[in-house]
Amino acid sequence: MMADYAALVQPDRVHSAVFTSEDIYKDELEKIFYRYWVYVAHESEIPRPGDYCTKWIGEKQLIVSRAADGSIGIFFNRCRHRGAAVCMDEYGNANFFRCPYHGWTYNSAGDLVGVPYPSRYGEGFDKSTLGLARVPRVDTSAGFIFASMAPDGPPLAEHLGKAAGFLADFVKASPLGTVSLSAGTSKSAFWGNWKFVGMDGYHTNFTHKTVLDLRQRKAGASYNRGAGNSDKSANESWDLGNGHCRLDLTGRDKVAIGAASNTSIAAGIPDNADGHEYMRLMSEAYGDGAHEVIRRSRDVHIHVWPNLQLIGSQVRVIRPLAAGHTEVMSYPAMLDGVPDSINTERIRSFEWFSGVASFGTPDDTEVFERNQIGLRADYIPWLVLARGLTVAPQEDGSTVGNVTDEVPQRAQMKAWLRSMTSPEVS
Ligand code: FES
Missing domain, CATH: 2.102.10.10 (Rieske [2Fe-2S] iron-sulphur domain)
Structure with missing residues (x-):
């Protein structure tokens, strides 16, 4: 029996079955993964x-x-x-x-x-x-x-819409404008639904408390963990349309040569010979705009619906295996045409937070599995997605909320509902 999808996705809530039903998972494969880009x-x-x-x-x-x-x-x-x-x-x-x-x-x-x-x-x-x-x-x-x-349907550029600009920004951290997934893969799986892997600025200070404590200890008094996500944060969450969404973290401290930071190029350029050589190459490629190009690339934090995420220097690919089982492939993106040590630092940063044995990803995996367990206890079978519900769309159609708002989650459920109820690819 086909589910009444429109009844399962309300403006401020989603039914648990969207994440737990094997019938819905099978239908998602047909209507999302086997039809859309x-x-x-x-x-x-x-x-x-x-x-x-x-x-x-x-x-x-x-x-x-x-x-x-x-x-x-x-x-x-x-x-x-x-x-x-x-x-x-x-x-x-x-x-x-x-x-x-x-x-x-x-x-x-x-x-x-x-x-x-x-x-x-x-x-x-x-x-x-x-x-x-x-x-x-x-x-x-x-x-x-x-x-x-699907043999017919909108071209890729139309599907990507505003997301395409962020893909382009991501690769411009290289003076050649290209990246390589040549440094290996971190492959993991968790017992939870694939749609849990989203853009979520609300969870960071709780799910990742341990790693934030470690960073704070490392950076000392200069570390401002409150700027990351709070009601008062300058950071934002974006609905870019078609299920694509973004966290805009440009409210953080700006990047600069010699800035106190961890060792990632995504968080700061090392103040050494290779850092200066990198800046020379970037200035050669992008002229006076090189610093802005680097900043924009560093700040890419985007989910391309349904299964791609670009986060700083990481490429993450989501593959559903069952309603409650998901595989995630993560790759550190190597910059083409830069000194080796710049890419080594990107790998170190990846290992610190994003790899399967890092300080970050296991935290996410644990809460995704707890999420799946909790949803099975469905006496009242609704998830609440009400945070920032009153944020109005902007003139260009984007919806922009506080970084802790559930703008990305609602954006994805909107795209999900459209795909699941549309007779054709649209
Ligand atoms: Fe027989 Fe491929 S050659 S199955």
């Missing part, structure tokens, strides 16, 4: 012809491949013979994919180029119709590769 991979993961990686949209495994002509193709990882996955490696470079079952062979453009013992196939057997099935629409924005399994 979804982030799949980054161009830097397949830089050379023949490079490939395997990724997932929901429960469907895909091969993202760079063909000989440099174009990107995304194929369903399913042999056209009897359906076996033809590629089991996460990354590689190959001219061909050979199915391990009976040896059918495909080139990096997905064409079926060989079958064993060909004389036993009849006249009507046409290899040209039996290539790997392609995901119908593939497009990129600032090096981020998105796919849509």
Whole structure:
């Protein structure tokens, strides 16, 4: 029986079933992940012809491949013979994919180029119709590769809307304007719903109290933990439309060479030879605007609906596994064309807060699992999303609230409801 979705999402509350129902999870895969634009991979993961990686949209495994002509193709990882996955490696470079079952062979453009013992196939057997099935629409924005399994619908640029500018800002921390996900992946999973992984400026001082205490101890009196999120914070939460949302943390202390900070380029540029070389390269690339470019890049804190987050120097990808089970892949984004130590510091910063064994991510995982446990005790089955409810949309359609407001959560439920009730991709 199909749920009455409009009854489950109210202006100030959401029904627990949206996070706990396996039927709704299955329907989300069909109506969100298998229809709309979804982030799949980054161009830097397949830089050379023949490079490939395997990724997932929901429960469907895909091969993202760079063909000989440099174009990107995304194929369903399913042999056209009897359906076996033809590629089991996460990354590689190959001219061909050979199915391990009976040896059918495909080139990096997905064409079926060989079958064993060909004389036993009849006249009507046409290899040209039996290539790997392609995901119908593939497009990129600032090096981020998105796919849509719907053959028709709005182009990627329309789906991204205002979010596209923040993707562009993120990569401009590099003087070449490109980043690479080349420093490895931190992969984790938790027993909770995928929609818990959002932009939430309300939780920081509570969920992350331990790490904030540690930072305070390290930084001493100069550390201002109150500026991060409170009723009086200068920081903001944004609804950018289409489910995309943002935390604007520019109310924090501004970045400057030599500023007291942790060691991340996202939090401050080191006052040493490499820091100055980095600034020279950035000034060469961006002129007088280099400091502003760095500030904007550092402050990217965005969720691209439904499954991509860019947070400072981190790329985070969300994959639903079940109503109460989610996988998260996190990557430190390396800046192309900068001194090595700048990227090393980005990795250190990632390890400090974002990796699976860091001080930050395990805190989030724990509360997401508590959230799932709590929602099952559904005597009164509603979650309240009322904080900042009276914030009015701005002229450009954005809604901007205090950083602790539940503007992002309501933005995502609005997009969720539209997707779940719309007969077509819109
Ligand atoms: Fe792939 Fe038979 S299933 S060759």
